[in-house]
Amino acid sequence: xxxxxxxxxxxxxxxxxxxxxxxxxxxxxxxxxxxxxxxxxxxxxxxxxxxxxxxxxxxxxxxxxxxxxxxxxxxxxxxxxxxxxxxxxxxxxxxxxxxxxxxxxxxxxxxxx
Amino acid sequence: xxxxxxxxxxxxxxxxxxxxxxxxxxxxxxxxxxxxxxxxxxxxxxxxxxxxxxxxxxxxxxxxxxxxxxxxxxxxxxxxxxxxxxxxxxxxxxxxxxxxxxxxxxxxxxx
Numbered sequence: 001x002x003x004x005x006x007x008x009x010x011x012x013x014x015x016x017x018x019x020x021x022x023x024x025x026x027x028x029x030x031x032x033x034x035x036x037x038x039x040x041x042x043x044x045x046x047x048x049x050x051x052x053x054x055x056x057x058x059x060x061x062x063x064x065x066x067x068x069x070x071x072x073x074x075x076x077x078x079x080x081x082x083x084x085x086x087x088x089x090x091x092x093x094x095x096x097x098x099x100x101x102x103x104x105x106x107x108x109x110x111x112x113x
Numbered sequence: 114x115x116x117x118x119x120x121x122x123x124x125x126x127x128x129x130x131x132x133x134x135x136x137x138x139x140x141x142x143x144x145x146x147x148x149x150x151x152x153x154x155x156x157x158x159x160x161x162x163x164x165x166x167x168x169x170x171x172x173x174x175x176x177x178x179x180x181x182x183x184x185x186x187x188x189x190x191x192x193x194x195x196x197x198x199x200x201x202x203x204x205x206x207x208x209x210x211x212x213x214x215x216x217x218x219x220x221x222x223x224x
Binding site: 004035040041042043044045056088090091092101102103104105106107109 | 147154155156157158159162200208211212214215216217
């Protein structure tokens, strides 16, 4: 059984650019959630996908968007990057729309300059 | 949405039992209490989850009083590798989008 993987590990972008982060969910999990974690803070929920449909969203602007594919892997896209978007982006997978426990990937460290 | 309050930081020593208490005064009937552990530059890792009374697994115990307005994560005989941030979350299963992650409790274990 493979765990949650994310790519890339690190990324440096310039303000105004666009970025795509990728996540492969744990085998058998149909739900993927994305989080943004600034230094010294807890994760902030961005959105959740269940069976390829977004079924929950946090307080993030529309320039944060996502996709879930038939194999339940997922992408997070961020347009018009701002300096405050610099953070660790975490992906978590779970079964049955997040019942009980989530399994987190190692994260992607995004730096916007 | 239930909000939690937990200490910002705690210190302890190797071999001691550590108890981290979380307050959640507005917990709803269908809410569960879940604890995660996070090491620097890693994703959080599930520790334990419970609804009432006591839950124990190979890593920790979770104590929940009858009114469920607080909970205590107990880590037996800690080691240096238990140094991490611990998060207490309250919410209904299936409602990841309703969970609020605070800053957690930074636990430092000393030799």
